[in-house]
Amino acid sequence: MQSLWHRKQSGNGVIRHSGFGFKKSCEGNFAALFLFWYGHVTGILRGHQKLEAKQKEPDMKLCAHRGLSHACPENTLPAFGAAVALGVDEIEFDLWLSADGVPVVCHDPSVGRTTDGEGIVTEMVWADIQKLDAGVQTGDLWRDVRMPGLEEVLDLAGDQVVLNIHIKNPGPNNRLIEMVCGEIQKRGLLDRAYIAGIDDVLEAARDIDASVMRCCLAGQNTPDLQVDLAVKYDCQRLQFRRALSDEAIQKAKGLGLICNLFWSDESDDALDYAKRGIDVILTNRANLLVETFR
Numbered sequence: 367m368q369s370l371w372h373r374k375q376s377g378n379g380v381i382r383h384s385g386f387g388f389k390k391s392c393e394g395n396f397a398a399l400f401l402f403w404y405g406h407v408t409g410i411l412r413g414h415q416k417l418e419a420k421q422k423e424p425d426m427k428l429c430a431h432r433g434l435s436h437a438c439p440e441n442t443l444p445a446f447g448a449a450v451a452l453g454v455d456e457i458e459f460d461l462w463l464s465a466d467g468v469p470v471v472c473h474d475p476s477v478g479r480t481t482d483g484e485g486i487v488t489e490m491v492w493a494d495i496q497k498l499d500a501g502v503q504t505g506d507l508w509r510d511v512r513m514p515g516l517e518e519v520l521d522l523a524g525d526q527v528v529l530n531i532h533i534k535n536p537g538p539n540n541r542l543i544e545m546v547c548g549e550i551q552k553r554g555l556l557d558r559a560y561i562a563g564i565d566d567v568l569e570a571a572r573d574i575d576a577s578v579m580r581c582c583l584a585g586q587n588t589p590d591l592q593v594d595l596a597v598k599y600d601c602q603r604l605q606f607r608r609a610l611s612d613e614a615i616q617k618a619k620g621l622g623l624i625c626n627l628f629w630s631d632e633s634d635d636a637l638d639y640a641k642r643g644i645d646v647i648l649t650n651r652a653n654l655l656v657e658t659f660r
Contacts, residue, residue: 426640426659429456429530431629431648432473439504440480441471442511443522450526453660454652457523458530458562461516461546463537468492469516469545475534479503481513488535520549529559530581530626530648533567540570547575560603568599581605581626589614596623605648615643633658 433445434452446457460473470487478484481498492515501508523529536543543561550559560579561571568580581603582596589610596604596618604618605626618625626646630636636647636655649655 424637424640424659426636426644427455427528427646428652428655428659429458429528429626429646429648430454430652431458431650433457433459434652436631436650437653439501439508439511441473441513442500443514443518444501444508444511446519446523449652450523452652452656454527454656456528456530456646457519458532458648459519460532460534461542462487462534463542463545464492464495465489466491467541468495469542470495471514471516471519473534477513488537516546516549520553520555524553524555524559527558529555530562531559532562532583533571534563536563536567536570540574543567543570543574547571547578550578551575562603562605565595565599568595568601572600576600579603586628590617593618593621593623597621603646606644612642619643631655 430446430449430452432440433442434448435441435445438445438448441459446459449457459471461469462472462475464470465488470492472480472487474480475488476484476486477490477495477498480503481500482502483498485494487495495513498513499510500513501511520529531546533542533546537545546561550556556577556579560581561567562581562583563571564584568582568584571578571580580599580601582592582599582601583605584595584599585592586605586607589606590613592604592606593614601623603624603626605628606614607628608630615625624645625643626648627639627644629648629650630639631649631651631654633655636649637658639647640659647655
């Protein structure tokens with residue numbers, strides 16, 4: 367294994383691995399390492415298969431929703447690393463700002479569902495958030511996996527895939543949006559990262575740095591209105607929910623908008639949406655869909 371995985375212990379206890387030219391990081395956890403290995407091997411096999419047959423399915427991209435969230439603890443480095451290793455086009459993750467100003471990756475406002483602790487993310491400090499176990503709720507195999515911060519996810523995947531960054535709340539004085547835009551600019555990710563959110567996030571993101579791409583989540587219950595809001599906030603994308611009309615898809619595409627769909631976990635279902643014109647499918651089961659579209 368040493369020839370495939372070169373291990374280096376960093377100061378914060380994170381094990382960093384590199385193999386086949388990739389540099390990835392995850393907690394020192396057998397399940398995470400196995401998923402990385404599995405992803406690399408299946409990726410190589412898919413590469414050989416591509417040489418033998420042309421892709422027959424619609425040209426659609428896959429976005430791993432909260433990483434490989436069906437198999438791994440959601441919104442954690444193992445989930446993102448496994449998705450990258452499988453060969454997805456994008457990963458999606460959610461951000462809140464901690465009480466002491468650290469961008470924290472978590473879907474819910476509170477940590478209770480996904481960790482062994484309790485508390486509201488925006489009312490907690492980073493030092494306390496780092497003590498939480500974000501893996502144990504998924505099973506003992508994942509014990510001691512931690513909640514990551516924004517910079518850790520960008521270090522892991524920023525140069526590997528497109529980043530769908532769902533900002534749940536702009537933060538005091540839009541501080542979280544300023545920080546995300548700053549990281550995107552600093553790391554040269556303008557062509558591979560975008561901010562997703564509702565009205566307050568989109569408006570602030572446009573005003574703070576219009577060069578950072580935006581994805582409209584506002585008006586998702588009314589697809590035609592959602593297209594109009596995407597135009598209002600000068601978005602490059604919008605993210606539909608499943609209940610949408612072909613007319614709304616065509617209206618969006620006629621305006622040059624990239625159309626995401628939240629969500630699909632079945633190959634036939636995803637294919638149907640792709641044939642209707644959806645460009646990017648968010649999925650919790652990237653390991654199942656990746657074979658269909660690669």
